[in-house]
Amino acid sequence: MNPKFFKLSQERQDLIRNSAMTEFGAATFKKTSADSIAKRAGVSKSLLFHYFKDKRELYLYLFQYAIDECMNIFNRHILKAAYFGETDFFRTLEIGHKVKMDMVRRHPGLFRFVMRAYYERDSVLTRGLRKKLDDVLAQSTDQFLSRMDLHKFKDGVDPKVLVRLLTLAAEGMLAETGAYTPEEINRLFSEYKKYADMLRQHLYKEEYL
Amino acid sequence: MNPKFFKLSQERQDLIRNSAMTEFGAATFKKTSADSIAKRAGVSKSLLFHYFKDKRELYLYLFQYAIDECMNIFNRHILKAAYFGETDFFRTLEIGHKVKMDMVRRHPGLFRFVMRAYYERDSVLTRGLRKKLDDVLAQSTDQFLSRMDLHKFKDGVDPKVLVRLLTLAAEGMLAETGAYTPEEINRLFSEYKKYADMLRQHLYKEEYL
DNA sequence: ACCGCCGTTGACCAAATTGGTCAAGACCCC
DNA sequence: GGGGTCTTGACCAATTTGGTCAACGGCGGT
Numbered sequence: 001m002n003p004k005f006f007k008l009s010q011e012r013q014d015l016i017r018n019s020a021m022t023e024f025g026a027a028t029f030k031k032t033s034a035d036s037i038a039k040r041a042g043v044s045k046s047l048l049f050h051y052f053k054d055k056r057e058l059y060l061y062l063f064q065y066a067i068d069e070c071m072n073i074f075n076r077h078i079l080k081a082a083y084f085g086e087t088d089f090f091r092t093l094e095i096g097h098k099v100k101m102d103m104v105r106r107h108p109g110l111f112r113f114v115m116r117a118y119y120e121r122d123s124v125l126t127r128g129l130r131k132k133l134d135d136v137l138a139q140s141t142d143q144f145l146s147r148m149d150l151h152k153f154k155d156g157v158d159p160k161v162l163v164r165l166l167t168l169a170a171e172g173m174l175a176e177t178g179a180y181t182p183e184e185i186n187r188l189f190s191e192y193k194k195y196a197d198m199l200r201q202h203l204y205k206e207e208y209l
Numbered sequence: 210m211n212p213k214f215f216k217l218s219q220e221r222q223d224l225i226r227n228s229a230m231t232e233f234g235a236a237t238f239k240k241t242s243a244d245s246i247a248k249r250a251g252v253s254k255s256l257l258f259h260y261f262k263d264k265r266e267l268y269l270y271l272f273q274y275a276i277d278e279c280m281n282i283f284n285r286h287i288l289k290a291a292y293f294g295e296t297d298f299f300r301t302l303e304i305g306h307k308v309k310m311d312m313v314r315r316h317p318g319l320f321r322f323v324m325r326a327y328y329e330r331d332s333v334l335t336r337g338l339r340k341k342l343d344d345v346l347a348q349s350t351d352q353f354l355s356r357m358d359l360h361k362f363k364d365g366v367d368p369k370v371l372v373r374l375l376t377l378a379a380e381g382m383l384a385e386t387g388a389y390t391p392e393e394i395n396r397l398f399s400e401y402k403k404y405a406d407m408l409r410q411h412l413y414k415e416e417y418l
Numbered sequence: 419a420c421c422g423c424c425g426t427t428g429a430c431c432a433a434a435t436t437g438g439t440c441a442a443g444a445c446c447c448c
Numbered sequence: 449g450g451g452g453t454c455t456t457g458a459c460c461a462a463t464t465t466g467g468t469c470a471a472c473g474g475c476g477g478t
Contacts, residue, residue, distance in 0.1 A: 026236070027235065035464080035465080050426080157411070168382065178328055202412055256454080256456075
């Protein structure tokens, strides 16, 4: 790809990346047209092919970018929690999901894009990239849990199951949301807190409430 | 549409409907080609236009069909539970989700199709159909809860929130699943039970466990 | 005023895909 | 072989596709 792309202002880079991710996230690689990407970005198709030699190259770059962005966010939130010495399961997970939802506002389309890309049956994605995503996801939960104080849970509670449950809920809410306006994001987040609070109240031992 | 369609064998009808729903569920109305539908069904494009005069007519029929199918399933599971005089929240919800997942096996693509159709920005869908879906969804939870014995819950537990949480989880699992093989469906269902069991164990009063 | 550089574009292309038609094939029972 | 039903391949004009290319406008330097 043309390295001059990175000399563009961040907003303009984001404009192009977000448009592309949104479009690629809405249909297959094959069915997503360069023209629709350009139109969404309010930019000429020629410009796209000026910075990326191919539709394929653009796609691969986006996937790499998306993974990196996810990892950055994960690290940032883990580091932030670690910095404050936070070991509470729910407070940390809440931070995580808040950061995540805020990212959705900055990069609408990123999650849908990553999901779609992961299941893309076309051979656009190299096996390497797919594996990289697998690793990121697998490690994140374990790393998170290893830093949390899990003694607060009542007997018989599996924290790993709980992480998965809350993550499914959060992502489900995100998936069914059309427009990622700040108000919508806030609504989603407060809905998330309802679930987390309910679980916290009944899954923590009384002395930790 | 051509009424002869209904004289086809159920399997053949399903073949066509499922292919169409899967394809329509994978992209916009506009971006979904009649050809891809036909190819997925292993059928000639001409046949589609023999039974449905339009892409639009096919689409509208499918949406109607999908809603009816959802309502049938909901009724069937409610009636079944009512017949057995079942009033337990978790057991009934479990039946509901089991029926739902079994339906996914019969009609892979239906849920994704409905979701996509609901958010279709093209004016393909009439307002009437969209409203109908809204009603189905809104009533189902209330009807379900009204028949359940909610006294078993500890104080401070909102059953409505619980329904939503478990539904989000179940649908999230379905959404991230690629192929709806019987084994996959069983795996999903047993994962669902893990969540439900954990919640039941800690949200029910001790005397009901 | 002219330069070169920059991000950017509209016009253009051959090739593929689009929704939809139509006459004819394949198969059946009578 | 006739008549019906289900099904198809060939075909159509119109649009869309990924991608190219020469040129545009603006801007700082001289």
